[in-house]
Amino acid sequence: MWTETDNTLTRTFRFPDFKVAFSFMTDVAEEAEHQQHHPWWSNEYNVVSFRLHTHDAGNTVTDKDHALAAAIDQLAAEYGGQ
DSSP states (O other): OOEEETTEEEEEEEOSSHHHHHHHHHHHHHHHHHHTOOOEEEEETTEEEEEEOBGGGTSBOOHHHHHHHHHHHHHHHHTTOO
């Protein structure tokens, strides 16, 4: 579940292994480019963490962040992310 703290949406996903996590990240990159809204993220082995906020809106959470978060959730479900 996404958490909103200090004007940032955050969430961490775990995948079966690094290859699955990396494939998920590749699809997220394509979606972020499509939405023209790019997340901060980190990856360590099978764990991918995100922080979302909109720079153009003073680093606050906007509809753009919620839209990308929803797309990320959908992709994570397809890859078995928890």
